[in-house]
Amino acid sequence: MSKKESRSECLVACSLDLLGDKWTLLVIRDMLEGEKTYKQFQEAGEKIPTNILASRLKTLIEKEIAVKKPYQENPVRYTYSLTDKGKALWPVIRELMRWGDKYVPEGKLTPQAKYAIENF
């Protein structure tokens, strides 16, 4: 059992305890393309606030959804990438995109995303 008790044994509830907010799955989306630096996350279109990014990355590492490794010293900086547990979230993101493509007119399906949701 994690520090915070789950609200129920329902797998939807358990998953949302980890993923249910407006930012976590966007940070995971970015890492599905490959490892990212802190700066690269901040350059994504949604302009994630730095305190939220730091907090989400910390939680994702604690929950073994992502790992970090240093790519420079003085000052030390890290790249962040998904573990297998994190990569296994692709189908959740794919279905959010499919639903958005059909029902959210503000959204745009990029050619890259179209290719991904049709082929993976």
Next chain:
Amino acid sequence: MSKKESRSECLVACSLDLLGDKWTLLVIRDMLEGEKTYKQFQEAGEKIPTNILASRLKTLIEKEIAVKKPYQENPVRYTYSLTDKGKALWPVIRELMRWGDKYVPEGKLTPQAKYAIENF
């Protein structure tokens, strides 16, 4: 464009603008079984607070993900059910359950959920 501008054109971000919290997809999960009364939502294992339930149902109706219809008068009470746009969220919930089943040890896959994620 909705009242609130979307954070980006990314379909993941657009979908999370509507669905990205700890409760909305649980309310949708309940309606996937069929129409629900306010009381039935409150009886679900997660014990959703009444103010959150009222707020989520209001938004889901505004966004045409759910509809309500009266089933009694004096006082008027409603049942809530999913529109086609709401029912189309089943694959998102299915993938959250599959991921939880593999990676979240606190969660339990009920026989009913197991049947659903294997067959639909």
